[in-house]
Amino acid sequence: MTYLFFFQYLAPSRIFISILIMLSVSGICFAQGYGSLRGNVVDSLNGEALPYANIILEGTERGATADLNGNFIIRGLTGGKTYTVNVSFLGYRTLTQEVKIDADRISVIRIQLSPINIQLQAIEKIGEKYNRPNETDLGLQKINVRDIELLPKGVETDIFRSxxxxxxxxxxxxxxxxxYVRGGGSNQNLVLLNGVSVYNPFHAFGLFSIIDPEMINALEFYKGGFTADYGGRLSSILNLVTKDGNKNRYGTSATISFLTGKASVEGPIPEGSFIFTGRKSLFRDILRKFINYKNAPFDFYDFSGKINFLSQNTKDLTKISISTFNSLDQIKNEDPLKADYEWINNIYSxxxxxxxEDVPIYSETSASLSSFTGEIKPNESEAKQRYNKVKDVSFLADITYVSESSDEIKVGMSIKSIKTETKFENLQGTRTNLSDNGLHLNIYAKYKLLRWxxxxxxxxxxxNVLTLxxxxxxxxxxxxxxxxxPLPTIAVKAAWGIYTQxxxxxxxxxxxxxxxEPWLITPDYLRIPEAIHYVLGMEINQIDNLTISGExxxxxxxxxAEMNENKASSSDPDFVAGKGEAYGIxxxxxxxxxxxxLTLSYSLSWSYKEVNGWIYYPKYDTRHSVTSNLNINLGNGWQTSLSWFFNSGLPFTQIEGFYDKLYFDDLFFSGGLYxxxxxxxxxxxxxLGRLPTYHRLDLGLTKQFILAFTKISLSVNVLNVYNRKNIFYFERDTGARVxxxxxxxxxxxxxxL
Known part of the structure; x- marks a missing residue:
């Protein structure tokens, strides 16, 4: 294993704070005679925010990209001048509007974009995607509701699988x-739903996500090098923002697939809107194909609700949201020789x-409760007991100032009170009961230099003022x-950071x-896990509509913290310290x-773990990975998709042989030794072994049409078109291939409707 010791201990903490303060002071200046433009961008039909919409001022090099709430601000504009504002978004008609900027004031506009009928997209020019040239977005993937609708559906659309x-x-x-992201374990990925941690975001043994894509308006996925806004995990951040609900009219929808049935209702309320969604498992036959045709009485549901209140003041933008999310998974077997399972998520925020008003400052404040309870009840089976309960009460607050030069200063704090309770039994039959609680206080600050x-x-x-x-x-x-x-069509990007969990x-x-995976606070005999990220990237936009990037x-x-596989008694530690590294292109x-x-991607990667001086490949280490996805709008409501996946073989532990081992029931039996x-x-x-390569082709065809006052969408999908026999594992007792x-x-x- 290779270690970059020089970079590992390169932590410029001494000069870091002084640089931050120096930049902050230089950015806080108020230029006389200049004004600002603030606004938000929404869908004209339902009032939903349009994240990442593009706002450009004609005849200037000034512009902005809307945030997750559809809001934007442009500063340093000449007072007393009228500007022509172009607002565009993929799938919507571009809007042009004139706005007069008053000196030393902030002008506010509310923009509504009209969606283009899907049947017309083949013949009508629509808004193009544009990113701010100096955007510091290395490792960040932004996906809006339009992109979510184009995701490969499989059995049904699943954000995690996508x-x-x-x-x-x-x-x-x-x-x-x-x-698994860049060699990190799945527990090193933070999933946020409206800013709240989700501790077990999976249905049915982890086969599907508990997040219904139809309730999501936008998401941001950081696969590394994420900025000081986020913390608490070592590898990645998935930030999901739900829809607010239709602000103009009441509506309902119902969806049925080979797996679930789901429904939603939404509509306006005084000074706001609401939306409620629900999903329930209906059919089990399709799940049997995922678990080698074994019987498992899966039963799950998830429910989400959100109520929003919006300011009617024309001079500021205020939004208050109250949301809930609940999910339940149960597997109850009538046979006492089989184990029962249950998982419950409850989130309130x-x-x-x-x-x-009249100041270039915005703030965000949230309070939340996130709890998870999971249990494996062995009954009379050979399954091992597991029980886990997590209760997370959090308060977050931050404030952002935008200077005349477009620089941004952000400071915030996060307080978490977390309690965990864990019971489990290892393969040797040793039982462990752990219960702990703690308080985590974190303060963060950052300066975003965007003036050039x-x-x-x-x-x-x-x-980290206080740690759990x-x-x-x-x-x-x-x-x-x-x-x-260095050139308008070429961007060189880099990121570095230290992360703890x-x-x-x-x-x-x-x-x-x-x-x-039961959650618990890092035991007292271990130090807090830590990661250091180094990332270098390049993006090329030499040809219109084509972007090529590499990292x-x-x-x-x-x-x-690695599980102690050698634990034999209650006095032995449950975990041992490990380390690892991952690198790739x-x-x-x-x-x-x-x-x-059209999307094409390729990755070449290596990942290693070291536990007790033994170095090995983790089970998710893949050397080569290729994915491709093609979506074509055929017109007249027809859309087709094609997806192909290729991965080199995953590692597995090989069997060297068998022998007949002598077992004794009772060494102290006086009647003789048997x-x-x-x-x-x-x-x-x-x-050390490698499974054969994996590849699969999926096809999809969707038809949208309107019948009376009803909008109908029918999708037909085929998974594994050429029936590739991709190996899952070999059964060790029989050698059978699954x-x-x-x-x-x-x-x-x-x-x-």
Missing amino acids: LQFVPGVQNTGDVSARY AYWFQEW EDFGVDIGTRV AKNKGSVLEPRVNLTFR DLITLVNDNEIITIF AYYKFLKNT EMLMNYNRDIIQ GYYLPFTVLADKN NMLPFMPTATLKVE
Whole structure:
């Protein structure tokens, strides 16, 4: 294993704070005679925010991109001048509007864009995608509701499964929606729903996500090098924002697939809107194909609700949201020789967004409760008991100032009170009961330098004032993310940062399917896990509608909590400290023009773990990965998609042989010594073998049409078109080969009123 010791200990913490303060002071200046433009962009039909909409001032080099709430601000505009504002968004008609800017004032506009009928997209020019040239977005993938609608559906659209199209994201096959980012474990990925941590975001043994894509308006996925806004995980951040509901009229929808049935209702309320969605498992036959045709009485549902209140003041933008999310999974077997399973997620949150009148400042405040309870009840089976309960009460607040030069200063704080309770039994039959609680206080600050069009830098740090674990890690978590354009069509990007994670999970690397991963606070005998990210990237926009980007990364992990497979008594520790590293190269090509969307990606990667001085490949280590996705709008409401996946073989532990092992029932039996022989498996070194390559082709066809006052969408999809027999695993007792999904046609029907 290679270690970059020089870079590992390169932590410029001493000069980091002084640079941040110096930049902040230089950015806070008020120029006389200049004004600002603030606004938000929404869909004209339902009032939903349009994240990442593009706002350009004609005849200038000034512009902005709307945030997740559809809001934007442009500063440093000449007072007393009238500007022509162009607002565009993919799938919507571009809007042009004139706005007069008053000196020393902030002008506010509310923009409504009209969606283009899908049947006309083949013949009518629509808004183009545009990013700010100096945007510090290395490692960030932005996906809006239009992109979500184009995601490959499979059995039904699943956001977690769709992440595999992002280079650097690995999975272990068709049977799990768990994802692994740049050599990190699945427990190192933070999933946020409206800013609240989701601790077990999976249905049915991890086969599907609990997040229904139809309730999502936009998402941001950071696969590394994320800035000081986020913390608490070592590898990635998935930030999901739900829809607000139709602000103009009441509406309902119902969808049925081979897996679930779901429904939603939404509409306006005084000074706001609401939306409620629900999904319930209906059919079990399709799930049997995911688990080698074994019977499992899956039963799950998820429910979400959101109520929003919007300011009617024309001079500021205020939004208050109250939301809830609940999910339940149950597997109850009538046979007492089989185990029962149950998982429950409950999330409640309140959110307040405020853009203050006549000052270029906005703030975000939220309070939330997130809880998870999971249990495996062995009954009379050979399954091992597991029980986990997590309760997370959080309060977050931050404030952002935008200077005349377009620079941004952001400061905030996060307080978390977390309580965990865990019970489990290892393979040797040793039982462990752990209960702990703690308070985590974090302060963060960053400066976003955006005053030059060809250069941008986001520099900041998180300060861990209080940690959940007693053995503290790094007090400072400095982060840097920068972009430089030597030419208008070429951007060079880089990121570096230190990351810590107080919460760990009980993970058994030998499990083929992970039922669920119990969460707990890092034990006192271990230090807090820590990671250092180094990322270098390049983006080329030489040809219209075509973007080619590449990234190279190195990630060093230390103090990772690994399950102690040698624990034999209650006095032995449940975890041992490990370390690891991951590095690789990723390429991504996006082509988007009118009726065609094409995405091609390739990644070459290596990842290693070291536990007790033993180095091995983790089960998700994949050397080569290729994905492609083609979407074509055929017109007249028809749309087709084609997706192809290729991965080199995953590691596995080979069997070297068997022998008959003598077992004794009672060594102290006075009547004599009796024993019996059973076959015993001899295993090779861990994960030195490689499974055959994996590849699969999926096809999809969707038709949208309007019948009376009803909008109908019918999708037909075929998974594994050429019936590739991708291996899942070999059964160790029989040597039988178990494959992943076979050729499988599915269909989904959606009706909207």
